[in-house]
Amino acid sequence: xxxxxxxxxxxxxxxxxxxxxxxxxxxxxxxxxxxxxxxxxxxxxxxxxxxxxxxxxxxxxxxxxxxxxxxxxxxxxxxxxxxxxxxxxxxxxxxxxxxxxxxxxxxxxxxxxxxxxxxxxxxxxxxxxxxxxxxxxxxxxxxxxxxxxxxxxxxxxxxxxxxxxxxxxxxxxxxxxxxxxxxxxxxxxxxxxxxxxxxxxxxxxxxxxxxxxxxxxxxxxxxxxxxxxxxxxxxxxxxxxxxxxx
Amino acid sequence: xxxxxxxxxxxxxxxxxxxxxxxxxxxxxxxxxxxxxxxxxxxxxxxxxxxxxxxxxxxxxxxxxxxxxxxxxxxxxxxxxxxxxxxxxxxxxxxxxxxxxxxxxxxxxxxxxxxxxxxxxxxxxxxxxxxxxxxxxxxxxxxxxxxxxxxxxxxxxxxxxxxxxxxxxxxxxxxxxxxxxxxxxxxxxxxxxxxxxxxxxxxxxxxxxxxxxxxxxxxxxxxxxxxxxxxxxxxxxxxxxxxxxxxxxxxxxxxxxxxxxxxxxxxxxxxxxxxxxxxxxxxxxxxxxxxxxxxxxxxxxxxxxxxxxxxxxxxxxxxxxxxxxxxxxxxxxxxxxxxxxxxxxxxxxxxxxxxxxxxxxxxxxxxxxxxxxxxxxxxxxxxxxxxxxxxxxxxxxxxxxxxxxxxxxxxxxxxxxxxxxxxxxxxxxxxxxxxxxxxxxxxxxxxxxxxxxxxxxxxxxxxxxxxxxxxxxxxxxxxxxxxxxxxxxxxxxxxxxxxxxxxxxxxxxxxxxxxxxxxxxxxxxxxxxxxxxxxxxxxxxxxxxxxxxxxxxxxxxxxxxxxxxxxxxxxxxxxxxxxxxxxxxxxxxxxxxxxxxxxxxxxxxxxxxxxxxxxxxxxxxxxxxxxxxxxxxxxxxxxx
Numbered sequence: 001x002x003x004x005x006x007x008x009x010x011x012x013x014x015x016x017x018x019x020x021x022x023x024x025x026x027x028x029x030x031x032x033x034x035x036x037x038x039x040x041x042x043x044x045x046x047x048x049x050x051x052x053x054x055x056x057x058x059x060x061x062x063x064x065x066x067x068x069x070x071x072x073x074x075x076x077x078x079x080x081x082x083x084x085x086x087x088x089x090x091x092x093x094x095x096x097x098x099x100x101x102x103x104x105x106x107x108x109x110x111x112x113x114x115x116x117x118x119x120x121x122x123x124x125x126x127x128x129x130x131x132x133x134x135x136x137x138x139x140x141x142x143x144x145x146x147x148x149x150x151x152x153x154x155x156x157x158x159x160x161x162x163x164x165x166x167x168x169x170x171x172x173x174x175x176x177x178x179x180x181x182x183x184x185x186x187x188x189x190x191x192x193x194x195x196x197x198x199x200x201x202x203x204x205x206x207x208x209x210x211x212x213x214x215x216x217x218x219x220x221x222x223x224x225x226x227x228x229x230x231x232x233x234x235x236x237x238x239x240x241x242x243x244x245x246x
Numbered sequence: 247x248x249x250x251x252x253x254x255x256x257x258x259x260x261x262x263x264x265x266x267x268x269x270x271x272x273x274x275x276x277x278x279x280x281x282x283x284x285x286x287x288x289x290x291x292x293x294x295x296x297x298x299x300x301x302x303x304x305x306x307x308x309x310x311x312x313x314x315x316x317x318x319x320x321x322x323x324x325x326x327x328x329x330x331x332x333x334x335x336x337x338x339x340x341x342x343x344x345x346x347x348x349x350x351x352x353x354x355x356x357x358x359x360x361x362x363x364x365x366x367x368x369x370x371x372x373x374x375x376x377x378x379x380x381x382x383x384x385x386x387x388x389x390x391x392x393x394x395x396x397x398x399x400x401x402x403x404x405x406x407x408x409x410x411x412x413x414x415x416x417x418x419x420x421x422x423x424x425x426x427x428x429x430x431x432x433x434x435x436x437x438x439x440x441x442x443x444x445x446x447x448x449x450x451x452x453x454x455x456x457x458x459x460x461x462x463x464x465x466x467x468x469x470x471x472x473x474x475x476x477x478x479x480x481x482x483x484x485x486x487x488x489x490x491x492x493x494x495x496x497x498x499x500x501x502x503x504x505x506x507x508x509x510x511x512x513x514x515x516x517x518x519x520x521x522x523x524x525x526x527x528x529x530x531x532x533x534x535x536x537x538x539x540x541x542x543x544x545x546x547x548x549x550x551x552x553x554x555x556x557x558x559x560x561x562x563x564x565x566x567x568x569x570x571x572x573x574x575x576x577x578x579x580x581x582x583x584x585x586x587x588x589x590x591x592x593x594x595x596x597x598x599x600x601x602x603x604x605x606x607x608x609x610x611x612x613x614x615x616x617x618x619x620x621x622x623x624x625x626x627x628x629x630x631x632x633x634x635x636x637x638x639x640x641x642x643x644x645x646x647x648x649x650x651x652x653x654x655x656x657x658x659x660x661x662x663x664x665x666x667x668x669x670x671x672x673x674x675x676x677x678x679x680x681x682x683x684x685x686x687x688x689x690x691x692x693x694x695x696x697x698x699x700x701x702x703x704x705x706x707x708x709x710x711x712x713x714x715x716x717x718x719x720x721x722x723x724x725x726x727x728x729x730x731x732x733x734x735x736x737x738x739x740x741x742x743x744x745x746x747x748x749x750x751x752x753x754x755x756x757x758x759x760x761x762x763x764x765x766x767x768x769x770x771x772x773x774x775x776x777x778x779x780x781x782x783x784x785x786x787x788x789x790x791x792x793x794x795x796x797x798x799x800x801x802x803x804x805x806x807x808x809x810x811x812x813x814x815x816x817x818x819x820x821x822x823x824x825x826x827x828x829x830x831x832x833x834x835x836x837x838x839x840x841x842x843x844x845x846x847x848x849x850x851x852x853x854x855x856x857x858x859x860x861x862x863x864x865x866x867x868x869x870x871x872x873x874x875x876x877x878x879x880x881x882x883x884x885x886x
Binding site: 011012027028030031032034035038039042044045046048049050051053055056057058059060061062063064065078080084086088109110113115116117119120123124125127128129130131132133134135136137138139140142143144145146149150152153156157159160183184187189190 | 301304305308319320321322323324326328329338340376378379380381382383384385387388389390391392393394395396412413415418419422425426427429430432433441464493494495527528530531532533535536634637638640703704707749751752793795796800801803804
């Protein structure tokens, strides 16, 4: 199939960016979207031009490195990561717009590469259980009801790609933060710190320039791991009860 | 390059001379300690943030050391440990099914085809149980049963259920546990993190590892970081094959640069080919995707009995299918170790029985399991893997059998380390997949996560204490720093100056194909010699004709790749040489000249029961470390 991609090119953080159109011919529907960018980059290198910079690593949908806005949607038309999107989701002759994550919390570094270190700082603020190595009791000392363990797992599957922020009209990181807060507050091991955790994480989230949540749900619609919308309600509940306890 | 010289044998690995069961206790007791108040004065560099590096950085910082940590990814949470699916072994014996530390030790030594060190493997089995405790305390959401206790399952090469798991995302969940522990230490100011920063060289001063030269991948700035000890946790070198299940960025630069500075490289030819990967779909393929070995618990592997049978799998009746693993290995069936399952798949495909494009695939069929347990049970166990398969292939594995084919997955070889996980350069420690220590010639499933975390949480912190507590460090020689930094800069300048015609990827693909053909699932003297002829000329072409757009002082992903591929082009030669010199078959190293009448690997314990530790040089120098088996007597591995 033959496609045209219009890609955001921006040489550096302070530089002006613009969409540049490139034809890519004779590609296979079995190729992944990132393999399309590979093919384009080989063309650009052969022509003596600068290839498109984009983040990627595992290419199996688990590391969270990749992520671009495709035709206005974070990670494109399928509910998966950009690396697991295949060209069979497009039609021959399509023109595809490719842009970086756009959010105040994610400054552009180059082309499609953005700085997502703010998400790391939210975790550093309290997204952990204090359990120094060597201090752990036997793993079976505290049974965890299966429904709690399963729901904790559902929230723990977040890969930190940032699609939720990119999809949100407010550039909010609520779903990301909610997933971590919910994961840890459901488990007995995480309970002693739960009040401080949610307050510290939310404070950092706000300080990093992410917007507020207005329950539009765009985050959930774009999340490749299916983090549930209910987690945002759970975060609000945790925050409220922690704030009251003061 | 087929020349090498034999150097002095390695006589002492520093394992205490006491009974196997008490060696680790003895070592920990004999280890020097560093007063808690003095620890913050020691800087320790940790390169890599996967399971080994993340757990080590967090633990060392908890102890009070000042840790300076590096990863080339934009966040420590993205290291490739994240992609491990199936599980982690531990000798908990929660199932009361006859498991024990000794049995895990025994299975691992046997699974490694008797090419691993007994002392190290025993210690690994000993600390395995503590890893599960540690992870649960961190909030890792392992799979649980309705009673609230942890669930376990079986993996290849084993007849007990000792594998703990978190759906098909065990690596991700364990890594997030380590990442969160590390994050806590970053917030506390005990860990200084440098993300998007790549190690380019090791600084050796006064014969000791004292720092690294690193490049900031965003600005291109090159700086030297000094420390009292350096820990490499930089993973394996499977990407030398271009197509592998490794992440695109996984590379050998850190360990190869350390090798060139004096660290021995052990058993470079021991690479693991994983039997259950999704077959490639075309020339554009940029990487291969693994399907967890856990699928072999319920999936049955087969090919049609008639070569080239054109019928779709559903139309091939039961009696016209060859469940070849169940036929050849009735007691382990579909759960034979990886090397054996991979080779069997290659054999049936080479004989023309393969399925799918190019005949490079075999079926992994869940129809029986779905019939027996119902679709919901299979969904609960493997749902995300089935989804991933469907997404990549556009086929529904609930309805049509999966197609799988072996792919490069893991490297058992790596930098040589002693019992303390210290390399031949004092002060340079190597942990996780980057070292060679625990898996011999074949790694069992669910053992990589175990080893990475054992090294990082429990082994390294004890042995590094001893090094720092017993070593008087001199001031770092400024000339050593200047030399390492200048060499790193010159190399980048040289790469950019070539301005040739071929892209980095085109060289990488060519190297990968050459290595897969001649140093992959089976190897011959003739093929290895042929590849040994070709690699130096390919390397020369690379340095004459590579094209790298852009400059040094910016985010330049082609330049990053070029540096890594330049190192792969050197490492490949050592792998080929090692494979040529090892005139036996063992584990993942299958030399066609050395096989039993039934086509199984034929070891030569008399001449090759050793670790081949290579010292860098022209020609390379081979130092042998004789392996001693006091407890598990080497036998022809039998899984029939």
